[in-house]
Amino acid sequence: MGASALKKVQREFQEAGEALEALEVEIGTIRVDPNDPQSLERALEEMKQTVDQKIACYRENQLVKTVAEKARGVFEEQLREQARK
Secondary structure (H helix, E strand, O other), rough: OOOOHHHHHHHHHHHHHHHHHHHOOOOOOOOOOOOOOHHHHHHHHHHHHHHHHHHHHHOOOOHHHHHHHHHHHHHHHHHHHHHHH
16 A cells, blocks of 8 residues: 555544544434424434534545444434334
C-alpha cells in the first residue's frame, strides 16, 4: 500500500470517527404517536433526514455511509418500539 493510499484510509477513519461523534450526541427528539398510523412513517423519514444532515459533509466516505446505515437501523428499531407502546 502506497503512502497516498494509506493517507486516504487514515482520512476515512478520522472522518468516520467524527461522524460517529456527530451521531452520538442527541440529534433530535422524534416522537411517535401510537394512535396515529402515519406518525411512525413521518418519524422514520424525519430520523433519516436528520442522520443524513449530520453526516452530509462525509457523504463520499464509504465507511461513514456504512456507519450511518447501521445508526439508521438502530434508530428505526427504537422508533418502532416507541410505536408499539
